[in-house]
Amino acid sequence: MSETISLGTYFFERVKQAGVHSIFGVPGDFNLALLDHIKEVDGLKWIGNANELNAGYEADGYARVNGFSCIVTTFGVGELSAVNAIAGAYAEHIPLIHVVGMPSVSATQKKLLLHHTLGDKKFDDFLNMSRPISGKSYAIQHLDSAPKHIDDLIETAILTKRPVYLGFPSNFYDEQVPKSLLTDYKLQLTPPVNDRLVEAEFIENVLKLVESSKQPIILVDACVSRHNATEEVLELAKLTKFPVFTTPMGKSSFGEDHEEFYGHYIGALSAPDVKEVVETSDCVISLGGLLSDYNTGSFSYSYSTRNVVEFHSNYCMFKSAIYDNISMKGALRSLITTLASSGLSFERKLSPPSSKDAYKSAQVCPPGILTQDYLWKRLSYFLKPKDILVAETGTSSFGILGTHLPNNAKAISQVLWGSIGFSLPAAVGAAFAAEDSRKFLSEDVRRTILFIGDGSIQLTVQAISDACRWNLKPYIFILNNNGYTIEKLIHGPYEGYNNIQPWRHQLLLDLFADQIEYKNYTVKTCSELNELFNCEKFQTPDKIRVIELFLEEFDAPESLKKQAALSEKINAA
Amino acid sequence: MSETISLGTYFFERVKQAGVHSIFGVPGDFNLALLDHIKEVDGLKWIGNANELNAGYEADGYARVNGFSCIVTTFGVGELSAVNAIAGAYAEHIPLIHVVGMPSVSATQKKLLLHHTLGDKKFDDFLNMSRPISGKSYAIQHLDSAPKHIDDLIETAILTKRPVYLGFPSNFYDEQVPKSLLTDYKLQLTPPVNDRLVEAEFIENVLKLVESSKQPIILVDACVSRHNATEEVLELAKLTKFPVFTTPMGKSSFGEDHEEFYGHYIGALSAPDVKEVVETSDCVISLGGLLSDYNTGSFSYSYSTRNVVEFHSNYCMFKSAIYDNISMKGALRSLITTLASSGLSFERKLSPPSSKDAYKSAQVCPPGILTQDYLWKRLSYFLKPKDILVAETGTSSFGILGTHLPNNAKAISQVLWGSIGFSLPAAVGAAFAAEDSRKFLSEDVRRTILFIGDGSIQLTVQAISDACRWNLKPYIFILNNNGYTIEKLIHGPYEGYNNIQPWRHQLLLDLFADQIEYKNYTVKTCSELNELFNCEKFQTPDKIRVIELFLEEFDAPESLKKQAALSEKINAA
Secondary structure, eight states: OOOOOHHHHHHHHHHHHHHOOEEEEEOOOTHHHTTTTTTGSTTTEEOOOOOOHHHHHHHHHHHHHOOOOOEETTTTTTHHHHHHHHHHHHHHHOEEEEEEEEEHHHHHTTTOOOOOSOOOSOOOOHHHHHHGGSSEEEEEOOOOOOTHHHHHHHHHHHHHHHHEEEEEGGGGGOOOEEHHHHHHSSOOOSSOOOHHHHHHHHHHHHHHHHHHHHSEEEEEEEHHHHTTTTHHHHHHHHHHOOOOOEEEETTTTSSTTTTTTEEEEETBTOOOHHHHHHTOOEEEEEEEEOGGGTTTTTTOSSSOOOGGEOOOOSSSTTTTTEEEEEOHHHHHHHHHHHHHHHHOOOOOSSOGGGGGGGGGGGGGGSSSSSOOHHHHHHHHHHTTTTTEEEOOOTTHHHHHHGSSSTTTEEEEETTOOOOOHHHHHHHEEEHHHHHHHHHOOOOOOOOOOEEEEEETTTHTTTTHHHHHHHHHEEEEEESSSSSHHHHHSSTTOGGGGOOOOOOGGGHHHHHHHOSOOOEEEEOOOOHHHHHHHHHEEESSSOEEEEEEEEOOOTTOOOOHHHHHHHHHHHHHO | OEEEEEHHHHHHHHHHHHHEEEEEOOOOOOTTTHTTGGGGGOOOOOOOOSHHHHHHHHHHHHHHHSEEEEEEETTTTTHHHTHHHHHHHHHHHOOOOEEEEEEHHHHHTTTOOOOOOOOOSSSSHHHHHGGGSEEEEEOOOTTTHHHHHHHHHHHHHHTTOOOOEEEEGGGGGGGGTTHHHHSSOOOOHHHHOOOHHHHHHHHHHHHHHHHHOEEEEEOOOHHHHHTTTTHHHHHHHHHHHOOOETTTTTTSSSTSTTTEEEEEETTSOOOHHHHHHHTTOOEEEEEOOOGGGTTTTTTTSSSSGGGEEEEOOSSSEEEEEEETTTHHHHHHHHHHHHHHHHHOOOOSOOOOOOOGGGGGGSOOOOOSOOOOHHHHHHHHHHHHTTOOEEEEEEEEHHGGGGSSOOTTTTOOOOTTOTTTTTTHHHHHHHHHHHHHHHHHHOOOOOOEEEEEETTTHHHHTHHHHHHHHHTTEEEEEEEESSHHHHHHHHTTOGGGGGGOOOOOHHHHHHHOOOOOEEEEEEEEEEHHHHHHHHOOHHHSOOSSEEEEOOOTTTOHHHHHHHHHHHHHHHHHO
């Protein structure tokens, strides 16, 4: 007789095998008995969030640092509150599993008019609603096939970097399955090897283009970090000495201390010297490209597609030719090997653009009130390797493009989905991941540093409570600039709808923190910021901190001002 | 040449014609230029919420008091955050219009990879996701037909009492349509007249059953208030002197000061003397029934369906016979006329059950700590006619079943959808509606009185900010009982997942209120509550108030304890 475990425990064991130590979510009567099984898995804990949207965003932030995450909600009322976060994870290629505690199969078969339903005695509406925003959606129907479906969902999430949805009816939580399933089959979490012939043909073409070109460049975008190809990119750059540019979504996917780093390319919003180099290149090696409006200066890329090779997670392109089912990571590895043995010699041809050093002006602290220009440049000198920098959509996400990041720092920003309020819970989720890595993988302490506006923080403020509950120690910088500045720049600068209710941000930690150390700060001038950043005690992440930065209402990074003008044009067209 | 107005203004003029004065929502770049048109309509204002879920719940609460409401969100990120609130409105039969500012038609035709999209260049995913939770969903495609579609959506919402969805591409906001459309066609907002023959046949059968029965009763449920049939029900009760019972969802749909009011029927959870009367009745006139688990004591109704006639919003039933397309309101009017001219004489046969007076024990204030039993009974003496009492799913929604409501008070609780966090923004929305009625219809000041738990308030706390922004003056009673008591009763009484991060509730108004008067209170004993309720100053709604009630963790209304046991059984089956 084989040993058995409950399906609930099986599920959480698999989630842990996929690298998860913290489970996000909110309890509800349809999932309570599922949550009982978390404590049966060593090294797994229930976070317990203040609400589901925050749980979803925290799961997203956790997965961006950790590689995978799990959120549990309850049927209807719980899962639908998380939908925006799940859609964001889908848009931004973040792997997580969303588990929904459903009514029992017998209740659904009897078509009971249960609470948390639409009152129409249907039970698949929410499963269907999850489909467009999920890599795969499935509700368990039979015990026998359930383990296989659970495995498949986790593998799909991690291989495709998309959220997946599991409907888990409450009658199955305690049902028994063979324990041996957990070891007999090992989750397949690495992409399959590329077809050698197809890959070779593609790489041969790339090699020829590289050989014949005078000024190849590498353009690093979102999916490089999503599909774990940062090491390969670094190796390629070090080997070839090609200038490397990153997009807004690619920021931090290539270490900015490396001499190969030449700056950010954002189409028409780029620094002129960056634009010049990229757009005159006769060989653009585009890696993990995701050409959304805010990632491309509203589609103002103007290099010639005749000279572009693209590496994506599941296909590659040579000029206009598509090579399907060839993954970036494998193809890059093959390209490195080919180039290394090609006999080609590589040398640096171009000096880095001077715009790369623009941040250095912050070495001199100007007098007067705090400005966006000084803030983002000065931040460069506060950051340390391995820091996690989280920026809200708005002045922050555009602002950090002016910040120089040390190698191995990580930037998180929701450039494509752009849901305001995302960054606070995402930062909390990232801080959970960093803490789990410290605890379970003995990694160094990593600081989590968030920049969010006074408008955006209103959407998801209770995520601070989640951080306090677990004594996390993020830096929460709140940019108080009197409302939605990004929107004022796009349309209606003086309209009431772009204003907000003013909050006393200095009370947030008093409200949410309980029996933990915390500290509040306010900063109104450049020199106050400079002093704070210079303070050694402040540099140590030994408590949760809220730092309120007072900025002028219409002060914004130049790149945002330009983007806003382009956006309004598209909206009105 | 006819005068024209912009389609944006046309939309808001129609919304105002349907009785709306406050527009809920959050700005986003795809809807900003739509919001410009609100100020062009006299007596219409933009509320501007802290987040979309709260905007949705506030719209729900507003519609429950006002009859209709409107929420504006932005594409993807905004609308999906409101989805849970919209689904709740669908489940609970609440009419509102959800308007989503979409990318322009030219952007969607060019398949631009815009922010706030899933990155798949599709633009109908969110429209499709709205379909299961909307009475009707439509995205404007052509200017010419847009006014007709807008009218149709508003009419559908109000006639079917369901939310509807309007996708409004940004290029249409300023496009011009004939102004005469606004007056040439009048919105059809009252249900069509019933087919006379079908109605007569149904009423004839009802009359025969009434004539032959010894103890007819009237059972009032959710859809009576939703479909504006409260006057007809009162008239029927006064004419026939039949005992009237209300369900949890029907609470306040029949004035509890009327001598015909006999108590609440909740199946097995009913007081024994109520259960006895209802279940031995040989003629149950069921009005607006919505037989969900929490509304029926988990389907424990045990009257014989042989003796039941049902009146619904769009059909009626005599025993098992269905009369389609016959509406409750019209059929009730016809029944009243028929009974009045039938020559039947009606007299009260049964004394009211003694359980009806159980609340009177609160006339004596017991010593000791505050209890749920005293709280809900004592509340009866604090309430005044026209008060709006809002109760969160949990001890509050079950608790108010023990509270005697004065006539014309209104109870709001989300019994079917049961999404925790609903009640705070719903109360704020109700307070907006009351304020609009005072201002625009010269109605009396109405107090809004909310009871919510310390767990539930964490989900939507920033709704307090919305109330402060507009200087609303609700009473916010927070039941601090150390976590999710309702869930502890259902499953896992001592499990960590049913605990929450403790907050300092006394700081909430300090955080959110700006330049308005407000006051905090704490109550720990029955006598403190008694004194507070007796205080004349406290009875006047002249400022926003937070009253923190400290209650024991496992103290709960008896009906909730019984319901919890029944729920766990269904979940595990």
